[in-house]
Amino acid sequence: MAPLVSASRMATLLGDFDRSPAYLGLAEALRLAVGDGRVPFGARLPSERELTTALGVSRTTVTRAYALLVEQGYAVTRRGAGTFAHVPGGPDRARDRALTPRPTRTVPRADGLGDRGGLGDDDLVDLVCAAGSAPPGVAEAYAAAVGDLPAYLGGHGYFPTALPCLAEAVAALYERRGVPTSPDQVVVTAGALAGTAIVAQAVLGPGDRALVENPVYPNAVHALRHAGARIATAPVAPTAWDLDAYAAALRQAAPRAAYLICDFQNPTGHLLDDAGRERLAADLRAAHAVPVVDESHRDLLLDDGPMPAPFAAHAPEAISIGSASKAVWGGLRLGWLRMPTAATAELVEARLGLDLGAPVLEQLVLTRLLATWPEVVRAQRERLRAQRDHLVALVREHLPAWRFTVPRGGMVLWCELPAPNASAVALAAERRGVAVSAGPQFAPGGGLDRFVRLPWVAPPDELERGVRRLAAAAAEVDGDEPRGSGRPAAPVLVA
Ligand SMILES: Cc1ncc(COP(=O)(O)O)c(C=O)c1O
Known part of the structure; x- marks a missing residue:
């Protein structure tokens, strides 16, 4: 049976909406709530009568809003059964x-x-x-970013490192996390995986060894292999990181680079604490291996308590890879590299061998989202x-x-x-x-x-x-x- 969204729940989900005129504001708020999944696909919407009472609007307002929602493809009505959340194109x-x-x-x-x-x-x-x-808030950020766009239309639109305002916003994010960063140390990429591919191209030559955790996020391994790397593995235990085993693998493989996921490792979910990061940083330095640290999941601390410092706080030579995909939405297709100044030229050159920059509109969207990131x-x-x-x-x-x-x-x-x-x-x-x-x-x-x-x-x-x-x-x-x-x-x- 389709889940039902009660009228009071819907009122909470919709919050304050524009009332000039109210039916348009209500339809837009409903469209966003259905579109971003707060109202699940297929859920039965409250009856017009119930929603009228819960929102304190006129019945006509709700009737017209529902009609508009159906017209736009964000709801369907079934005779005798009610109105159901939908999206154009189906699930x-x-x-x-x-x-x-x-x-x-x-x-x-x-x-x-x-x-x-x-x-x-x-x-x-x-x-x-x-x-x-x-x-919530992504569609609004896109709408606002469209307003920012005209300022860029007079130029060619290519930003091979990053849109300056976004580079500043990403640098500020690292500053807030305790890692001093200038905008020149930031390259915006089409997601963390593209960032990994760029780093692999820049750092690894054919036949170089890259050390990865086992188990690990498989697409990153694919990107490393694609750059010609030979993969060596270090075990991560089901309950925690095994730093001794990691050090042993490091000694044995003598890799040129080590790809790490210290923040909620994919797939084990482990979070490496500060002491562990300190030790790993020292071991990697001693082995002359470049730390390539995937921080895609960094913003997803779900329990109370502080996050350990980013790996770059322990290893200034680390190349950090960030992403908007997990914290916000994969459809933005944006991520970034935060790198030591000395590595910038090499990484930008590698990036130019893959693409010439990320889309301006999405970068404007992410800049706006970073302004209210928390x-x-x-x-x-x-x-x-x-x-x-x-x-x-x-x-x-x-x-x-x-x-x-x-x-x-x-x-x-x-x-x-x-x-x-x-x-x-x-x-x-x-x-x-x-x-x-x-x-x-x-x-x-x-x-x-x-x-x-x-x-x-x-x-x-x-x-x-x-x-x-x-x-x-x-x-x-x-x-x-x-x-x-x-x-x-x-x-x-x-x-
Ligand atoms: C560890 C890790 N890195 C990278 C990615 C891909 O991120 P993006 O969408 O930013 O390319 C994922 C997605 O699951 C991931 O788990």
């Missing part, structure tokens, strides 16, 4: 098949949640992609905290044999299964309508078929459907022969 507009596999269901639904006899697109639960919807990020964190807690409770209830450490932040739960059959569970899960990533996808050194990564970015009802289906799949596979997995997984597009 598919939010997905790319390269990121989210589209399963073909071949077994009947076993979770009792309404088998429709075939898996429709909107029936798939995506627990692969660790990237959430945009927080507020923007707070909304994202609040939603993610609730979803993390919900996912943790669901896995404990439905998959009690699965073990995990609850991360203090980030977007994913790294679950250890009782048997090394995660790939088989993922296959069975796919047939049951939930897509998950098994450990081998994150294992450049092979193995890890005892693990499954579960992102908590989906809304609570979707998480629940997904975990129930996953539990049914795990039960089905339980008792299977362990599947050997000595082969490294092929590059995959998991976020």
